[in-house]
Amino acid sequence: MKYRILLINWQDIANPKGGGAEVHAHQIFKRIAGKGHEVIQFSCLFPNAPREETIDGIRVMRCGGRKVFNFMVPAAYKKLSRQMKLDIVIDDINKIPFYTPLFVREPLVGIVHHLFGKSILLETSWIQAHYVLLGERLIPRIYKHKRLVAVSESTRRELNQWGISNNNIDIVLNGIDPQQYYILPGMKDPNPLIGYYGRLKKYKCIDHLIRALGLVVRQIPNARLLIVGMGDYQKELERLVGKLNLNPYVRFVSTTHPHESVKYLNQMWVVANPSPKEGWGLTVIEANACGTPVVAADSQGLRDSVIDGETGFLYPWGDIDRLADRIVQIISNKKLRQKLERGAENWAKKFSWDESASEMMSIIEHVVNGS
Incomplete structure (x- = not known):
């Protein structure tokens, strides 16, 4: 019928x-x-x-x-x-x-x-x-x-x-749509690239990630942050980047189109999601489908879409030091990163x-x- x-x-x-x-x-x-x-x-x-x-x-x-x-x-x-x-x-x-x-x-x-x-x-x-x-x-x-x-x-x-x-x-x-999100071999950035992918909204707490970046670059000076997405909070985030003197380390790309996003997700070494609450975390699985692990807040929805220690890491929401530590752990340990990349790819295939x-x-x- x-x-x-x-x-x-x-x-x-x-x-x-x-x-x-x-x-x-x-x-x-x-x-x-x-x-x-x-x-x-x-x-x-x-x-x-x-x-x-x-x-x-x-x-x-x-x-x-x-x-x-x-x-x-x-x-x-x-x-x-x-x-x-x-x-x-x-x-x-x-x-x-x-x-x-x-x-x-x-x-x-x-x-x-x-x-x-x-x-x-x-x-x-x-x-x-x-x-x-x-x-x-x-x-x-x-x-x-x-x-x-x-x-x-x-x-x-x-x-x-x-x-x-x-x-x-x-x-x-x-x-997940495997025709939109998939692995592009050889696309990882030569330098450690941290990513955020999603809407730029105040409640998403992207400012936590920017503050964490300040801690990351003290240990890994060639690390960079790529923020991919659109939203009404971008100007505030740009001001925060300037206030923290992080302009050389941060780039914003205003797109959410899968045709462009898949390229950026493949370039990233790790994606971070510091949101205090999500329904599920669709962007987590989209990153995983590109073979990119995710560090996410241990919050509603994200604790469902991230398998701690297998597809990325969870950290206590709002703990910027722990967020920075988890990012450093992934980008500084190639063996761990490759393990998480495999886990992320296999996890995404289940959806x-x-x-x-x-x-x-x-x-x-x-x-x-x-x-």
Whole structure:
């Protein structure tokens, strides 16, 4: 049986402000669309974006900006549901929920990457942060009896802590596209190259890595840091680099396109992720697929995507000395680095978007059929 699926996500894959949640949704649902199912996606508008277009088989319908999109979703849903019969609605819950159980009549599945909790205070103003926190506190009450999909074991445990039973939670892991992320032999930089790959957001704590670099270059003067990604915190990070007199050691590259990113990930000797919280850590597996180990904070999501001592190292979040020590340990020990590179490559091979899409489709079928 072929289904008509409505996917609601704040942003779509074409939005330059998108991140791992958008990649996760697009990679899974373009495969579901490729199997003959009709997938319609609601997302917010962004500059120069058409109100409607089809991307990889997904019909993307946009309305409202980021600040008002959630308020426009109920009316957009009602209009669409009058025009056509929907079989199921997928609510990609991220930051401020859409509260779809309050107005959606069809079977419903929610996707949860992670709940920000107090980490949102690292990103935005007190007023905006508490707006997000209030929205998250309503999730257990409003979504408690709906089927939820978590992207990691950490997220499942967090939902448990918020009072949602395991009986209502499935886990669908992120995948990897081996045609986008792969090993390029002979591409490692001749000098020790530390990398950051991902969005440049305040809450990601990239400043920890920059401060750690100051400690690293005292021991390894030819080490360098390459920061690959885009985001609204880049100027602040550049100012910090200047303040710490690290300009000769740091380079920023504004791209997130896999065609370019794969080259940089292959050049890096080690990637660092100092975030206090992730849903899973998709960029970790993308780095691993390029044969690059990762040093990450021992925080939610990252402790799922990094196998400590096998694909990289975990360190206590916020401990800049330990972060620097782990980086130095990897780039100064060739035998250890090669072991971690092999472990990273083998770990990445375990993840497949095809498998993730198949698991999601199985959940959709069960929910639609009431089983």
